[in-house]
Amino acid sequence: MKTMQARLAALPVIALVLLAAANQAAPPRRIVSLIPAVTEMLFAIGDGQRLVGVTSYDHFPPEVSRIARVGGLLDPDVERILALRPDLVIVYNTQVELKQRLDRAGIGYYSYEHRALPDITATLRAIGARIGSADRANAAAAGMERAFAAIRSNLSGTAHPRTMLVFERDPSSLRNIYASGGYGFLHDMLEAAGGRNVFDDLKQQSVEVTTEIALARQPDVIIELWYGDSVSALDLPRRRLAWNALGSVPAVRNHRVYELVGDEFVVPGPRVVDATRRLARTLHPEKYR
Protein backbone atom coordinates (compact mmCIF):
# COMPACT_ATOMS: atom_id res chain seq x y z
CA MET A 1 0.00 0.00 0.00
CA LYS A 2 2.72 2.33 0.99
CA THR A 3 4.75 1.61 -2.14
CA MET A 4 1.64 2.23 -4.25
CA GLN A 5 1.15 5.62 -2.61
CA ALA A 6 4.77 6.49 -3.11
CA ARG A 7 4.50 5.57 -6.78
CA LEU A 8 1.36 7.65 -7.17
CA ALA A 9 3.03 10.58 -5.46
CA ALA A 10 5.97 10.26 -7.80
CA LEU A 11 3.75 10.34 -10.89
CA PRO A 12 3.44 14.13 -11.20
CA VAL A 13 7.17 14.45 -10.79
CA ILE A 14 7.80 11.88 -13.51
CA ALA A 15 5.26 13.62 -15.74
CA LEU A 16 6.99 16.95 -15.20
CA VAL A 17 10.38 15.48 -16.00
CA LEU A 18 8.99 13.87 -19.16
CA LEU A 19 7.30 17.10 -20.16
CA ALA A 20 10.48 19.08 -19.61
CA ALA A 21 12.44 16.56 -21.60
CA ALA A 22 9.91 16.73 -24.42
CA ASN A 23 10.05 20.48 -24.32
CA GLN A 24 13.83 20.36 -24.39
CA ALA A 25 13.79 17.90 -27.24
CA ALA A 26 11.44 19.91 -29.45
CA PRO A 27 13.89 21.62 -31.82
CA PRO A 28 13.32 25.33 -32.28
CA ARG A 29 11.46 26.08 -35.52
CA ARG A 30 11.42 29.87 -35.47
CA ILE A 31 14.90 31.30 -34.92
CA VAL A 32 15.91 34.96 -34.79
CA SER A 33 19.66 35.45 -35.26
CA LEU A 34 21.30 38.72 -34.23
CA ILE A 35 24.70 37.33 -35.24
CA PRO A 36 25.50 37.28 -38.99
CA ALA A 37 28.10 34.56 -38.41
CA VAL A 38 25.50 32.26 -36.84
CA THR A 39 23.02 33.09 -39.62
CA GLU A 40 25.61 31.85 -42.10
CA MET A 41 26.21 28.73 -40.00
CA LEU A 42 22.49 27.90 -40.02
CA PHE A 43 22.35 28.22 -43.80
CA ALA A 44 25.53 26.17 -44.14
CA ILE A 45 24.00 23.21 -42.28
CA GLY A 46 20.72 23.47 -44.19
CA ASP A 47 18.63 25.04 -41.43
CA GLY A 48 18.32 28.50 -42.96
CA GLN A 49 14.59 28.03 -43.54
CA ARG A 50 14.06 28.09 -39.78
CA LEU A 51 15.25 31.70 -39.55
CA VAL A 52 12.41 34.19 -39.16
CA GLY A 53 14.56 37.23 -38.31
CA VAL A 54 18.13 38.38 -39.08
CA THR A 55 20.10 41.59 -38.48
CA SER A 56 19.77 44.67 -40.64
CA TYR A 57 23.39 44.18 -41.73
CA ASP A 58 23.12 40.66 -43.18
CA HIS A 59 24.08 40.22 -46.83
CA PHE A 60 25.01 36.56 -47.04
CA PRO A 61 23.75 34.19 -48.26
CA PRO A 62 21.46 35.99 -50.75
CA GLU A 63 18.43 34.20 -49.22
CA VAL A 64 18.64 36.48 -46.15
CA SER A 65 17.11 39.27 -48.21
CA ARG A 66 13.74 37.49 -47.83
CA ILE A 67 13.92 37.34 -44.02
CA ALA A 68 12.61 40.04 -41.65
CA ARG A 69 15.24 42.51 -40.36
CA VAL A 70 15.33 43.15 -36.61
CA GLY A 71 18.17 45.65 -36.06
CA GLY A 72 21.62 44.69 -34.89
CA LEU A 73 24.10 44.52 -32.04
CA LEU A 74 23.46 48.05 -30.73
CA ASP A 75 19.84 48.50 -31.75
CA PRO A 76 17.91 45.22 -31.60
CA ASP A 77 14.22 45.92 -32.23
CA VAL A 78 12.78 43.97 -29.29
CA GLU A 79 9.15 44.52 -30.29
CA ARG A 80 9.74 43.15 -33.73
CA ILE A 81 11.70 40.22 -32.33
CA LEU A 82 8.83 39.33 -29.97
CA ALA A 83 6.27 39.81 -32.76
CA LEU A 84 8.06 37.16 -34.82
CA ARG A 85 7.22 34.65 -32.02
CA PRO A 86 10.65 33.00 -32.04
CA ASP A 87 11.45 29.92 -29.96
CA LEU A 88 15.18 30.66 -30.07
CA VAL A 89 17.06 33.95 -30.33
CA ILE A 90 20.79 34.08 -31.05
CA VAL A 91 22.16 37.08 -29.11
CA TYR A 92 25.58 38.57 -28.53
CA ASN A 93 26.88 37.99 -25.01
CA THR A 94 26.92 41.70 -24.18
CA GLN A 95 23.22 42.22 -25.05
CA VAL A 96 22.33 41.90 -21.37
CA GLU A 97 19.16 43.94 -21.52
CA LEU A 98 17.81 41.94 -24.45
CA LYS A 99 18.55 38.69 -22.64
CA GLN A 100 16.61 39.90 -19.58
CA ARG A 101 13.62 40.77 -21.73
CA LEU A 102 13.74 37.41 -23.49
CA ASP A 103 13.88 35.73 -20.07
CA ARG A 104 10.77 37.61 -19.01
CA ALA A 105 9.02 36.62 -22.24
CA GLY A 106 10.02 32.99 -21.69
CA ILE A 107 11.96 32.80 -24.96
CA GLY A 108 15.13 30.74 -25.08
CA TYR A 109 18.36 32.27 -26.34
CA TYR A 110 21.86 31.26 -27.29
CA SER A 111 24.57 33.64 -26.11
CA TYR A 112 27.37 34.11 -28.62
CA GLU A 113 30.73 35.92 -28.54
CA HIS A 114 33.47 36.49 -31.14
CA ARG A 115 36.61 34.73 -30.06
CA ALA A 116 39.32 32.66 -31.65
CA LEU A 117 39.17 30.38 -34.69
CA PRO A 118 38.52 27.10 -32.79
CA ASP A 119 35.51 28.79 -31.22
CA ILE A 120 33.87 29.06 -34.65
CA THR A 121 33.62 25.29 -35.10
CA ALA A 122 32.78 24.90 -31.41
CA THR A 123 29.90 27.35 -31.86
CA LEU A 124 28.77 25.50 -34.98
CA ARG A 125 28.63 22.23 -33.04
CA ALA A 126 26.88 23.82 -30.04
CA ILE A 127 24.25 25.51 -32.22
CA GLY A 128 23.69 22.24 -34.09
CA ALA A 129 23.14 20.39 -30.82
CA ARG A 130 20.79 23.11 -29.60
CA ILE A 131 18.54 23.02 -32.66
CA GLY A 132 18.57 19.26 -33.14
CA SER A 133 20.86 19.19 -36.17
CA ALA A 134 23.92 17.87 -34.39
CA ASP A 135 24.93 15.44 -37.13
CA ARG A 136 24.98 17.96 -39.96
CA ALA A 137 26.63 20.60 -37.76
CA ASN A 138 29.34 18.19 -36.65
CA ALA A 139 29.96 17.19 -40.25
CA ALA A 140 30.21 20.84 -41.34
CA ALA A 141 32.56 21.65 -38.44
CA ALA A 142 34.75 18.66 -39.25
CA GLY A 143 34.80 19.78 -42.89
CA MET A 144 36.01 23.22 -41.85
CA GLU A 145 38.70 21.72 -39.65
CA ARG A 146 39.90 19.50 -42.51
CA ALA A 147 40.00 22.53 -44.82
CA PHE A 148 42.15 24.42 -42.31
CA ALA A 149 44.44 21.44 -41.87
CA ALA A 150 44.84 21.27 -45.67
CA ILE A 151 45.70 24.98 -45.87
CA ARG A 152 48.25 24.59 -43.08
CA SER A 153 49.88 21.50 -44.53
CA ASN A 154 50.09 23.13 -47.97
CA LEU A 155 52.06 25.97 -46.38
CA SER A 156 54.26 23.96 -44.06
CA GLY A 157 57.90 24.60 -44.74
CA THR A 158 57.29 28.05 -46.22
CA ALA A 159 58.72 31.15 -44.58
CA HIS A 160 55.98 33.00 -42.73
CA PRO A 161 56.35 36.74 -43.45
CA ARG A 162 55.75 39.21 -40.63
CA THR A 163 52.34 40.59 -41.50
CA MET A 164 50.15 43.43 -40.31
CA LEU A 165 46.47 42.61 -40.86
CA VAL A 166 44.56 45.90 -40.98
CA PHE A 167 40.78 45.78 -40.73
CA GLU A 168 39.98 49.48 -40.33
CA ARG A 169 41.52 52.71 -41.64
CA ASP A 170 40.60 56.11 -43.02
CA PRO A 171 40.42 55.48 -46.76
CA SER A 172 42.46 58.54 -47.72
CA SER A 173 45.13 58.76 -45.01
CA LEU A 174 47.06 56.75 -42.45
CA ARG A 175 44.73 57.78 -39.64
CA ASN A 176 42.64 55.52 -37.39
CA ILE A 177 44.40 52.31 -38.33
CA TYR A 178 43.23 49.21 -36.49
CA ALA A 179 44.92 45.86 -36.93
CA SER A 180 44.46 42.37 -35.54
CA GLY A 181 46.25 41.84 -32.24
CA GLY A 182 47.63 38.49 -31.13
CA TYR A 183 44.25 37.00 -30.21
CA GLY A 184 41.01 36.29 -32.03
CA PHE A 185 39.84 34.74 -35.28
CA LEU A 186 41.61 37.27 -37.54
CA HIS A 187 44.92 36.49 -35.84
CA ASP A 188 44.30 32.75 -36.14
CA MET A 189 43.30 33.07 -39.81
CA LEU A 190 46.50 34.99 -40.53
CA GLU A 191 48.64 32.35 -38.82
CA ALA A 192 46.80 29.54 -40.62
CA ALA A 193 47.35 31.35 -43.93
CA GLY A 194 51.11 31.32 -43.40
CA GLY A 195 51.67 34.77 -41.94
CA ARG A 196 53.26 35.82 -38.66
CA ASN A 197 51.30 38.58 -36.92
CA VAL A 198 53.48 41.61 -36.12
CA PHE A 199 51.25 42.18 -33.08
CA ASP A 200 51.67 38.62 -31.81
CA ASP A 201 52.72 39.93 -28.39
CA LEU A 202 49.59 42.02 -27.80
CA LYS A 203 46.98 39.51 -26.66
CA GLN A 204 43.90 41.43 -27.68
CA GLN A 205 41.59 41.31 -30.69
CA SER A 206 42.37 44.79 -32.03
CA VAL A 207 45.30 47.20 -31.81
CA GLU A 208 45.12 50.92 -32.64
CA VAL A 209 48.12 51.41 -34.90
CA THR A 210 49.77 54.83 -34.97
CA THR A 211 52.18 55.70 -37.76
CA GLU A 212 55.00 55.32 -35.23
CA ILE A 213 53.97 51.77 -34.35
CA ALA A 214 53.49 50.87 -38.02
CA LEU A 215 57.04 52.09 -38.67
CA ALA A 216 58.54 50.48 -35.58
CA ARG A 217 57.04 47.03 -36.23
CA GLN A 218 58.47 46.89 -39.75
CA PRO A 219 55.96 44.46 -41.29
CA ASP A 220 57.10 42.57 -44.40
CA VAL A 221 53.52 42.43 -45.64
CA ILE A 222 50.49 44.65 -45.01
CA ILE A 223 47.07 43.22 -45.81
CA GLU A 224 44.11 45.58 -45.56
CA LEU A 225 40.58 44.25 -45.36
CA TRP A 226 37.71 46.37 -46.64
CA TYR A 227 34.04 45.55 -46.28
CA GLY A 228 30.65 47.22 -46.04
CA ASP A 229 28.62 49.06 -48.64
CA SER A 230 30.97 51.80 -49.73
CA VAL A 231 33.92 49.90 -51.21
CA SER A 232 34.50 49.67 -54.92
CA ALA A 233 37.46 48.01 -56.59
CA LEU A 234 38.24 51.32 -58.29
CA ASP A 235 39.07 52.94 -54.98
CA LEU A 236 41.59 50.33 -53.91
CA PRO A 237 44.73 51.54 -55.74
CA ARG A 238 44.09 55.01 -54.37
CA ARG A 239 43.59 53.66 -50.87
CA ARG A 240 46.90 51.83 -51.08
CA LEU A 241 48.70 55.08 -52.00
CA ALA A 242 48.47 56.37 -48.43
CA TRP A 243 51.12 53.85 -47.34
CA ASN A 244 53.74 55.27 -49.68
CA ALA A 245 54.56 57.87 -47.01
CA LEU A 246 56.19 55.12 -44.92
CA GLY A 247 58.98 54.08 -47.29
CA SER A 248 61.11 52.47 -44.59
CA VAL A 249 58.49 49.79 -43.95
CA PRO A 250 59.59 46.67 -45.86
CA ALA A 251 56.03 45.94 -47.02
CA VAL A 252 55.88 49.39 -48.66
CA ARG A 253 59.40 49.25 -50.07
CA ASN A 254 58.84 45.81 -51.59
CA HIS A 255 55.32 46.57 -52.86
CA ARG A 256 53.71 44.04 -50.58
CA VAL A 257 50.69 46.08 -49.46
CA TYR A 258 47.50 44.28 -50.46
CA GLU A 259 43.88 45.41 -50.41
CA LEU A 260 41.26 42.68 -50.08
CA VAL A 261 37.50 43.28 -50.21
CA GLY A 262 34.89 41.00 -48.70
CA ASP A 263 32.57 40.56 -45.75
CA GLU A 264 33.85 37.00 -45.23
CA PHE A 265 36.92 38.39 -43.44
CA VAL A 266 34.94 39.97 -40.65
CA VAL A 267 32.06 37.48 -40.29
CA PRO A 268 33.48 34.55 -38.33
CA GLY A 269 31.20 31.92 -39.89
CA PRO A 270 31.75 29.05 -42.34
CA ARG A 271 33.24 31.40 -44.94
CA VAL A 272 36.39 31.93 -42.83
CA VAL A 273 37.74 28.96 -44.79
CA ASP A 274 37.46 30.92 -48.06
CA ALA A 275 38.76 34.04 -46.34
CA THR A 276 41.80 32.17 -45.00
CA ARG A 277 42.46 30.70 -48.46
CA ARG A 278 42.42 34.22 -49.92
CA LEU A 279 44.89 35.35 -47.25
CA ALA A 280 47.09 32.33 -47.99
CA ARG A 281 46.98 33.05 -51.74
CA THR A 282 47.94 36.66 -51.04
CA LEU A 283 50.83 35.73 -48.76
CA HIS A 284 52.09 32.71 -50.73
CA PRO A 285 51.08 33.11 -54.37
CA GLU A 286 53.75 30.59 -55.39
CA LYS A 287 51.86 27.83 -53.53
CA TYR A 288 48.62 28.50 -55.40
CA ARG A 289 49.74 28.58 -59.01
Added chain:
Amino acid sequence: MQPIRTRLAIAVVVFGALLLGALAFAPLVGSTPISLARVFDRSVPFADNLDAQIFFIARLPRVVAAALIGASLAAAGAVFQALLRNPLATPDTLGVSSGAALGAMLAITFHLDFSVSGLPTIPLASFAGSLCALGVVYALATGRRRGLSTTVLLLAGVTMTGFLSALTLFIQYLADFTATFRTVRWLMGSLDIGSYGPILTVLPMLIVAFGMFATLPRPLDLISLGADAAAARGVNVARAERSALISASLATGAAVSIGGPISFIGLVVPHLVRLFVGSDHRLVLPSSALFGAVFLIVCDLVARTAFAPIELPVGIITAVIGGPFFLWLLTRASR
Protein backbone atom coordinates in the same frame (compact mmCIF):
# COMPACT_ATOMS: atom_id res chain seq x y z
CA MET B 1 54.19 97.04 -10.65
CA GLN B 2 56.44 96.81 -13.68
CA PRO B 3 55.34 98.41 -16.93
CA ILE B 4 53.26 96.23 -19.21
CA ARG B 5 56.02 95.84 -21.77
CA THR B 6 58.40 94.31 -19.25
CA ARG B 7 55.73 91.94 -17.96
CA LEU B 8 54.80 90.95 -21.51
CA ALA B 9 58.46 90.31 -22.31
CA ILE B 10 58.84 88.16 -19.18
CA ALA B 11 55.65 86.20 -19.93
CA VAL B 12 56.61 85.58 -23.56
CA VAL B 13 60.13 84.54 -22.61
CA VAL B 14 58.98 82.16 -19.84
CA PHE B 15 56.07 80.55 -21.72
CA GLY B 16 58.04 80.66 -24.97
CA ALA B 17 60.92 78.81 -23.30
CA LEU B 18 58.48 76.19 -21.98
CA LEU B 19 57.09 75.77 -25.50
CA LEU B 20 60.54 75.48 -27.06
CA GLY B 21 61.45 72.90 -24.43
CA ALA B 22 58.28 70.89 -25.14
CA LEU B 23 58.80 71.16 -28.91
CA ALA B 24 62.37 69.95 -28.58
CA PHE B 25 61.69 67.17 -26.07
CA ALA B 26 58.38 65.65 -27.25
CA PRO B 27 59.58 64.33 -30.64
CA LEU B 28 62.46 62.52 -28.92
CA VAL B 29 60.17 60.35 -26.81
CA GLY B 30 57.69 57.72 -27.89
CA SER B 31 56.84 54.05 -27.82
CA THR B 32 59.99 53.24 -29.81
CA PRO B 33 63.49 54.40 -28.81
CA ILE B 34 65.22 56.26 -31.64
CA SER B 35 68.70 57.67 -32.00
CA LEU B 36 69.11 61.34 -32.92
CA ALA B 37 72.40 60.57 -34.64
CA ARG B 38 70.66 58.15 -36.99
CA VAL B 39 67.74 60.58 -37.52
CA PHE B 40 70.10 63.14 -39.01
CA ASP B 41 72.41 60.65 -40.68
CA ARG B 42 72.49 61.87 -44.28
CA SER B 43 74.37 58.83 -45.55
CA VAL B 44 71.19 56.73 -45.36
CA PRO B 45 68.45 57.73 -47.83
CA PHE B 46 65.35 59.01 -46.08
CA ALA B 47 63.15 56.26 -47.53
CA ASP B 48 65.30 53.64 -45.76
CA ASN B 49 65.99 55.52 -42.54
CA LEU B 50 63.59 54.13 -39.92
CA ASP B 51 64.62 56.54 -37.15
CA ALA B 52 64.23 59.54 -39.45
CA GLN B 53 60.83 58.35 -40.62
CA ILE B 54 59.63 57.87 -37.04
CA PHE B 55 60.94 61.33 -36.16
CA PHE B 56 59.74 63.27 -39.21
CA ILE B 57 56.57 61.39 -40.19
CA ALA B 58 55.23 59.85 -36.99
CA ARG B 59 56.25 62.36 -34.31
CA LEU B 60 57.03 65.83 -35.61
CA PRO B 61 53.67 66.37 -37.40
CA ARG B 62 51.72 65.39 -34.32
CA VAL B 63 53.82 67.55 -32.00
CA VAL B 64 53.36 70.52 -34.34
CA ALA B 65 49.63 69.74 -34.63
CA ALA B 66 49.36 69.52 -30.83
CA ALA B 67 51.07 72.91 -30.51
CA LEU B 68 48.79 74.59 -33.07
CA ILE B 69 45.59 73.01 -31.75
CA GLY B 70 46.48 73.72 -28.12
CA ALA B 71 47.35 77.33 -28.93
CA SER B 72 44.16 77.83 -30.96
CA LEU B 73 41.77 76.34 -28.41
CA ALA B 74 43.40 78.10 -25.45
CA ALA B 75 43.46 81.49 -27.21
CA ALA B 76 39.85 81.01 -28.36
CA GLY B 77 38.89 80.20 -24.77
CA ALA B 78 40.62 83.34 -23.47
CA VAL B 79 38.83 85.46 -26.09
CA PHE B 80 35.43 83.99 -25.28
CA GLN B 81 35.94 84.48 -21.54
CA ALA B 82 36.93 88.11 -21.99
CA LEU B 83 34.21 88.89 -24.47
CA LEU B 84 31.42 87.37 -22.43
CA ARG B 85 32.87 88.47 -19.10
CA ASN B 86 32.21 84.95 -17.89
CA PRO B 87 34.79 82.43 -16.65
CA LEU B 88 32.79 79.51 -18.02
CA ALA B 89 32.77 80.69 -21.63
CA THR B 90 34.84 78.32 -23.77
CA PRO B 91 34.55 76.76 -27.22
CA ASP B 92 33.04 73.74 -25.46
CA THR B 93 30.36 75.57 -23.49
CA LEU B 94 29.27 77.89 -26.31
CA GLY B 95 28.46 75.08 -28.74
CA VAL B 96 31.34 76.11 -31.01
CA SER B 97 33.22 72.82 -30.59
CA SER B 98 30.12 70.70 -31.14
CA GLY B 99 29.21 72.81 -34.19
CA ALA B 100 32.71 72.22 -35.57
CA ALA B 101 32.46 68.51 -34.75
CA LEU B 102 29.09 68.24 -36.48
CA GLY B 103 30.44 69.97 -39.59
CA ALA B 104 33.47 67.70 -39.73
CA MET B 105 31.33 64.64 -39.04
CA LEU B 106 29.00 65.51 -41.94
CA ALA B 107 31.98 65.88 -44.25
CA ILE B 108 33.46 62.55 -43.12
CA THR B 109 30.21 60.57 -43.19
CA PHE B 110 29.20 61.73 -46.64
CA HIS B 111 32.69 61.03 -47.98
CA LEU B 112 33.57 64.63 -48.72
CA ASP B 113 37.07 63.94 -47.45
CA PHE B 114 38.46 63.46 -50.94
CA SER B 115 39.07 67.12 -51.74
CA VAL B 116 38.14 66.98 -55.42
CA SER B 117 38.24 70.66 -56.25
CA GLY B 118 41.42 71.28 -54.29
CA LEU B 119 39.54 72.88 -51.42
CA PRO B 120 39.99 71.11 -48.10
CA THR B 121 36.42 70.18 -47.21
CA ILE B 122 36.71 68.96 -43.62
CA PRO B 123 38.26 72.15 -42.13
CA LEU B 124 35.82 74.30 -44.07
CA ALA B 125 32.82 72.22 -42.97
CA SER B 126 34.19 72.33 -39.45
CA PHE B 127 34.57 76.14 -39.53
CA ALA B 128 31.10 76.52 -41.07
CA GLY B 129 29.70 74.37 -38.26
CA SER B 130 31.41 76.39 -35.54
CA LEU B 131 30.37 79.70 -37.10
CA CYS B 132 26.73 78.58 -37.54
CA ALA B 133 26.55 77.37 -33.95
CA LEU B 134 28.03 80.59 -32.66
CA GLY B 135 25.85 82.64 -35.02
CA VAL B 136 22.67 81.13 -33.59
CA VAL B 137 23.87 81.55 -30.02
CA TYR B 138 24.99 85.12 -30.66
CA ALA B 139 21.77 86.10 -32.44
CA LEU B 140 19.76 84.78 -29.50
CA ALA B 141 21.90 86.62 -26.97
CA THR B 142 21.78 89.97 -28.76
CA GLY B 143 18.27 89.69 -30.21
CA ARG B 144 16.03 90.91 -27.47
CA ARG B 145 17.76 94.07 -26.42
CA ARG B 146 20.79 96.05 -27.35
CA GLY B 147 24.10 94.64 -26.18
CA LEU B 148 25.11 91.16 -25.30
CA SER B 149 23.35 89.12 -22.62
CA THR B 150 25.99 86.77 -21.27
CA THR B 151 23.42 84.68 -19.38
CA VAL B 152 21.42 84.05 -22.54
CA LEU B 153 24.62 83.40 -24.44
CA LEU B 154 25.81 80.73 -22.01
CA LEU B 155 22.40 79.07 -21.68
CA ALA B 156 21.98 79.09 -25.45
CA GLY B 157 25.52 77.71 -25.79
CA VAL B 158 24.87 74.82 -23.42
CA THR B 159 21.59 74.10 -25.21
CA MET B 160 23.27 74.23 -28.61
CA THR B 161 25.99 71.86 -27.41
CA GLY B 162 23.38 69.30 -26.40
CA PHE B 163 21.37 69.80 -29.57
CA LEU B 164 24.35 69.58 -31.93
CA SER B 165 25.79 66.56 -30.13
CA ALA B 166 22.42 64.85 -30.60
CA LEU B 167 22.53 65.67 -34.33
CA THR B 168 26.06 64.25 -34.50
CA LEU B 169 24.89 61.04 -32.81
CA PHE B 170 21.90 60.90 -35.16
CA ILE B 171 24.14 61.07 -38.24
CA GLN B 172 26.38 58.41 -36.75
CA TYR B 173 23.39 56.22 -36.08
CA LEU B 174 22.19 56.47 -39.67
CA ALA B 175 25.64 55.93 -41.13
CA ASP B 176 27.02 52.63 -42.35
CA PHE B 177 27.53 50.33 -39.37
CA THR B 178 31.24 49.98 -40.08
CA ALA B 179 31.64 53.78 -40.08
CA THR B 180 30.12 54.10 -36.61
CA PHE B 181 33.24 52.99 -34.83
CA ARG B 182 35.42 55.31 -36.89
CA THR B 183 33.26 58.34 -36.06
CA VAL B 184 33.06 57.46 -32.36
CA ARG B 185 36.84 57.25 -32.28
CA TRP B 186 37.08 60.60 -34.09
CA LEU B 187 35.03 62.24 -31.34
CA MET B 188 37.64 61.22 -28.73
CA GLY B 189 40.31 63.28 -30.46
CA SER B 190 43.53 62.04 -32.02
CA LEU B 191 46.69 63.77 -33.17
CA ASP B 192 48.29 60.94 -35.13
CA ILE B 193 47.97 62.73 -38.45
CA GLY B 194 50.81 60.92 -40.21
CA SER B 195 51.72 63.81 -42.56
CA TYR B 196 51.92 67.58 -42.67
CA GLY B 197 48.94 67.82 -45.04
CA PRO B 198 46.22 68.46 -42.43
CA ILE B 199 48.38 71.18 -40.82
CA LEU B 200 49.09 72.93 -44.10
CA THR B 201 45.42 72.93 -45.11
CA VAL B 202 44.33 74.77 -41.96
CA LEU B 203 47.36 77.04 -41.75
CA PRO B 204 45.72 79.90 -43.73
CA MET B 205 42.71 79.80 -41.40
CA LEU B 206 45.00 79.87 -38.36
CA ILE B 207 47.05 82.77 -39.71
CA VAL B 208 43.89 84.83 -40.24
CA ALA B 209 42.58 83.86 -36.78
CA PHE B 210 45.81 84.73 -34.96
CA GLY B 211 46.16 87.95 -36.97
CA MET B 212 42.73 88.96 -35.70
CA PHE B 213 43.59 87.84 -32.14
CA ALA B 214 46.53 90.26 -32.21
CA THR B 215 44.18 93.23 -32.57
CA LEU B 216 41.91 92.12 -29.72
CA PRO B 217 43.68 92.58 -26.34
CA ARG B 218 43.00 96.31 -25.90
CA PRO B 219 39.30 96.26 -26.92
CA LEU B 220 38.83 93.12 -24.80
CA ASP B 221 40.40 94.80 -21.77
CA LEU B 222 38.03 97.72 -22.14
CA ILE B 223 34.98 95.53 -22.90
CA SER B 224 35.67 93.50 -19.76
CA LEU B 225 35.04 96.73 -17.80
CA GLY B 226 31.61 96.94 -19.44
CA ALA B 227 30.35 97.70 -22.94
CA ASP B 228 29.37 101.28 -22.10
CA ALA B 229 32.72 102.06 -20.55
CA ALA B 230 34.46 100.63 -23.59
CA ALA B 231 32.29 102.66 -25.97
CA ALA B 232 33.02 105.80 -23.94
CA ARG B 233 36.74 105.19 -24.51
CA GLY B 234 36.31 105.03 -28.24
CA VAL B 235 36.02 101.25 -28.79
CA ASN B 236 33.67 100.17 -31.57
CA VAL B 237 32.13 97.51 -29.34
CA ALA B 238 29.99 95.79 -31.98
CA ARG B 239 32.90 95.51 -34.38
CA ALA B 240 35.30 94.24 -31.72
CA GLU B 241 32.74 91.65 -30.61
CA ARG B 242 32.20 90.48 -34.17
CA SER B 243 35.89 90.19 -34.88
CA ALA B 244 36.44 88.33 -31.60
CA LEU B 245 33.67 85.83 -32.35
CA ILE B 246 34.77 85.21 -35.95
CA SER B 247 38.44 84.76 -35.08
CA ALA B 248 37.68 82.43 -32.16
CA SER B 249 35.33 80.35 -34.35
CA LEU B 250 37.93 80.19 -37.08
CA ALA B 251 40.58 78.97 -34.63
CA THR B 252 38.21 76.41 -33.08
CA GLY B 253 37.03 75.14 -36.46
CA ALA B 254 40.60 74.72 -37.68
CA ALA B 255 41.67 72.95 -34.48
CA VAL B 256 38.71 70.56 -34.43
CA SER B 257 39.17 69.66 -38.08
CA ILE B 258 42.69 68.35 -37.41
CA GLY B 259 42.35 66.60 -34.08
CA GLY B 260 38.66 66.17 -33.38
CA PRO B 261 36.92 67.86 -30.46
CA ILE B 262 39.59 67.95 -27.73
CA SER B 263 37.98 69.32 -24.59
CA PHE B 264 39.04 71.33 -21.54
CA ILE B 265 41.94 73.24 -23.09
CA GLY B 266 39.87 76.38 -23.70
CA LEU B 267 38.69 76.28 -20.09
CA VAL B 268 41.74 75.25 -18.09
CA VAL B 269 44.61 77.01 -19.85
CA PRO B 270 43.40 80.66 -19.71
CA HIS B 271 42.49 80.31 -16.02
CA LEU B 272 45.83 78.76 -15.19
CA VAL B 273 47.68 81.46 -17.10
CA ARG B 274 45.77 84.21 -15.27
CA LEU B 275 47.15 82.89 -11.96
CA PHE B 276 50.59 83.90 -13.17
CA VAL B 277 50.11 86.96 -15.37
CA GLY B 278 46.98 88.62 -13.99
CA SER B 279 43.96 89.59 -16.07
CA ASP B 280 45.43 92.05 -18.60
CA HIS B 281 44.55 90.57 -21.99
CA ARG B 282 47.74 91.89 -23.56
CA LEU B 283 49.37 89.24 -21.33
CA VAL B 284 46.61 86.64 -21.07
CA LEU B 285 46.10 86.12 -24.79
CA PRO B 286 49.70 85.45 -25.90
CA SER B 287 50.46 83.50 -22.71
CA SER B 288 47.34 81.34 -23.20
CA ALA B 289 48.33 80.56 -26.77
CA LEU B 290 51.87 79.61 -25.76
CA PHE B 291 50.87 77.61 -22.70
CA GLY B 292 47.97 75.94 -24.54
CA ALA B 293 50.50 74.61 -27.01
CA VAL B 294 52.68 73.27 -24.17
CA PHE B 295 49.66 71.72 -22.41
CA LEU B 296 48.48 69.75 -25.44
CA ILE B 297 51.99 68.63 -26.40
CA VAL B 298 52.41 67.22 -22.88
CA CYS B 299 48.95 65.59 -22.86
CA ASP B 300 49.70 63.97 -26.21
CA LEU B 301 53.06 62.78 -24.91
CA VAL B 302 51.23 61.07 -22.03
CA ALA B 303 48.63 59.64 -24.45
CA ARG B 304 51.23 57.96 -26.61
CA THR B 305 53.66 56.76 -23.96
CA ALA B 306 51.64 55.90 -20.82
CA PHE B 307 50.45 52.50 -22.09
CA ALA B 308 52.82 52.12 -25.06
CA PRO B 309 52.55 50.57 -27.56
CA ILE B 310 48.82 50.97 -26.96
CA GLU B 311 47.77 54.58 -27.45
CA LEU B 312 45.11 56.47 -25.51
CA PRO B 313 42.81 59.00 -27.16
CA VAL B 314 44.27 62.42 -26.32
CA GLY B 315 40.81 63.88 -25.54
CA ILE B 316 40.58 61.48 -22.60
CA ILE B 317 43.95 62.71 -21.25
CA THR B 318 43.06 66.42 -21.52
CA ALA B 319 39.78 65.76 -19.71
CA VAL B 320 41.32 63.52 -17.06
CA ILE B 321 44.12 66.01 -16.33
CA GLY B 322 42.07 69.14 -17.00
CA GLY B 323 38.91 68.27 -15.04
CA PRO B 324 40.36 67.61 -11.57
CA PHE B 325 42.89 70.38 -12.08
CA PHE B 326 40.16 72.89 -12.79
CA LEU B 327 38.21 71.75 -9.71
CA TRP B 328 41.33 72.26 -7.62
CA LEU B 329 41.69 75.70 -9.14
CA LEU B 330 38.12 76.50 -8.11
CA THR B 331 38.60 75.49 -4.48
CA ARG B 332 41.82 77.44 -4.39
CA ALA B 333 40.19 80.55 -5.82
CA SER B 334 37.27 80.41 -3.37
CA ARG B 335 39.58 80.34 -0.38
